[in-house]
Amino acid sequence: MSLKRTAFFNIHKNLGAKLVDFAGFEMPVQYESIVKEHLAVRESVGVFDVSHMGEVEVSGDGAFEFLQNLTTNDISKLNPNGVQYSAMCNENGGIIDDLLVYNMNDKYMLVINASNIDKDLSWMREQADSNVTISDISDSTSLLAVQGRHSLNVLRKICGVDLSGLKYYTFTEGSIEGIPVLISRTGYTGEEIGFELYFSSDVDTSEKIWKVLFDAGSEFDIKPVGLGARDTLRLEFAYRLYGNDMDETTNPIEAGLGWITKLSKGNFIGSEAISAVKDRGISRKLVGFIIDGRLPARHGYEVYKDGIKTGYVTSGSLSPVLQKNIGLAYVNKDNSEIGGTIEINIRGKMASAEIVKTPFIN
Amino acid sequence: MNIPSDLKYTKDHEWIRVEGDIATVGITDYAQNELGDIIFLDITSTLGDSIKAGVELGTIEAVKTVSEIISPADGLITGINEQINENPSVVNTDPYNEGWMVKIKLDNKFDRSSFLSDSEYKELIGI
Numbered sequence: 001m002s003l004k005r006t007a008f009f010n011i012h013k014n015l016g017a018k019l020v021d022f023a024g025f026e027m028p029v030q031y032e033s034i035v036k037e038h039l040a041v042r043e044s045v046g047v048f049d050v051s052h053m054g055e056v057e058v059s060g061d062g063a064f065e066f067l068q069n070l071t072t073n074d075i076s077k078l079n080p081n082g083v084q085y086s087a088m089c090n091e092n093g094g095i096i097d098d099l100l101v102y103n104m105n106d107k108y109m110l111v112i113n114a115s116n117i118d119k120d121l122s123w124m125r126e127q128a129d130s131n132v133t134i135s136d137i138s139d140s141t142s143l144l145a146v147q148g149r150h151s152l153n154v155l156r157k158i159c160g161v162d163l164s165g166l167k168y169y170t171f172t173e174g175s176i177e178g179i180p181v182l183i184s185r186t187g188y189t190g191e192e193i194g195f196e197l198y199f200s201s202d203v204d205t206s207e208k209i210w211k212v213l214f215d216a217g218s219e220f221d222i223k224p225v226g227l228g229a230r231d232t233l234r235l236e237f238a239y240r241l242y243g244n245d246m247d248e249t250t251n252p253i254e255a256g257l258g259w260i261t262k263l264s265k266g267n268f269i270g271s272e273a274i275s276a277v278k279d280r281g282i283s284r285k286l287v288g289f290i291i292d293g294r295l296p297a298r299h300g301y302e303v304y305k306d307g308i309k310t311g312y313v314t315s316g317s318l319s320p321v322l323q324k325n326i327g328l329a330y331v332n333k334d335n336s337e338i339g340g341t342i343e344i345n346i347r348g349k350m351a352s353a354e355i356v357k358t359p360f361i362n
Numbered sequence: 363m364n365i366p367s368d369l370k371y372t373k374d375h376e377w378i379r380v381e382g383d384i385a386t387v388g389i390t391d392y393a394q395n396e397l398g399d400i401i402f403l404d405i406t407s408t409l410g411d412s413i414k415a416g417v418e419l420g421t422i423e424a425v426k427t428v429s430e431i432i433s434p435a436d437g438l439i440t441g442i443n444e445q446i447n448e449n450p451s452v453v454n455t456d457p458y459n460e461g462w463m464v465k466i467k468l469d470n471k472f473d474r475s476s477f478l479s480d481s482e483y484k485e486l487i488g489i
Binding site for chain 2: 018029030033034035228231232294295296298317318320347
């Protein structure tokens with residue numbers, strides 16, 4: 001099967017990006033250096049092509065009830081022009097995907113992981129009745145994330161709308177060069193100031209927006225940022241990555257997503273199972289750790305406590321900001337205390353690590 | 363992509379520079395580019411170790427991935443570039459000089475013709 005490409009493919013290629021297969025898309029993992037791209041976002045502003053993400057519109061008279069049943073967070077708390085981080089679970093409480101829900105007044109838009117688009121759509125269609133319309137608009141939607149302290153300064157030069165009052169996890173309709181753009185104050189980098197822009201995936205349109213962004217951002221040394229730095233940026237804030245830190249074998253409570261799991265809203269898919277988990281207590285927990293040493297841990301490495309296996313690493317990397325090796329791991333509840341030490345088997349070498357509070361940086 | 367003509371290469375994307383009976387070994391420009399930002403060189407062999415071609419000498423850690431350093435020849439380890447870990451990015455910026463990794467005193471069975479030339483290596487990586 002040939003890889004899918006986003007509308008920015010030729011731009012990535014011309015920039016000399018290293019392209020990799022990510023969830024069936026030919027995506028830029030880095031342009032120049034993961035560390036440099038990471039620091040560009042932390043210090044100024046960076047742009048990510050994340051058009052591989054899936055977008056699904058949910059409309060119809062039954063849309064609210066449908067989403068209230070489908071997702072773990074409470075849709076009744078989601079105001080028009082608001083964005084909500086949420087998850088959908090199976091009946092066992094296993095996480096099918098994590099997602100963003102946009103309240104667009106007359107409909108909702110869900111933003112889902114690229115690797116889960118087909119799975120999520122068939123799951124959603126199974127749950128929907130005739131009062132709900134589900135439209136996959138992934139292929140017709142481009143998505144750029146503009147992240148970092150100067151992102152607002154860049155966008156205020158080119159968006160036909162005042163963004164200074166746009167609150168975290170809200171969005172507005174704007175335009176760039178006359179092209180309609182949904183501007184959302186969200187992101188996956190941990191930056192307090194960051195935006196995600198949704199617009200038509202028409203190649204000319206998309207390339208125009210990229211060019212306008214980079215022209216406006218040149219005074220801030222704006223940089224293109226690949227998926228490699230997207231991963232290290234999100235890990236510094238301990239944001240969970242689907243497929244690494246959570247999947248259908250993990251429930252939201254042990255994954256640390258209790259805060260988006262609103263059992264008080266009434267029944268939803270998986271709520272009974274999750275409720276039972278809460279009642280009996282979790283057996284393992286996703287924790288953050290910092291390694292004492294220069295070998296980084298990676299996904300799948302085994303974790304020990306006093307010589308006995310207690311879990312496994314789900315994400316690990318050098319933190320470019322801390323210059324320390326950080327990561328996330330599932331460990332037995334008894335070994336999950338902040339300040340405790342664990343050992344990680346790094347290809348036969350045992351490295352000591354301390355369990356720390358997350359996020360790793362503020 | 364810089365593939366100097368005065369070096370020999372291996373299929374493991376390492377280069378070897380032979381001066382007298384000492385071989386200096388590192389990873390190629392292609393390899394450093396594939397690995398991305400280098401963050402740590404972990405040579406597990408120690409000075410004076412007798413090693414065989416094909417054995418793992420240690421690993422090179424990048425932000426996204428890890429790769430083995432394979433001995434290209436039989437001999438004794440006579441040098442390990444400890445400086446790399448002061449500034450690991452030197453492997454990215456200068457893989458053939460400052461970014462060298464180990465020195466091996468070759469035994470007398472060393473056969474230069476078993477390595478790839480620069481043009482053969484370029485063919486291997488498709489440039």
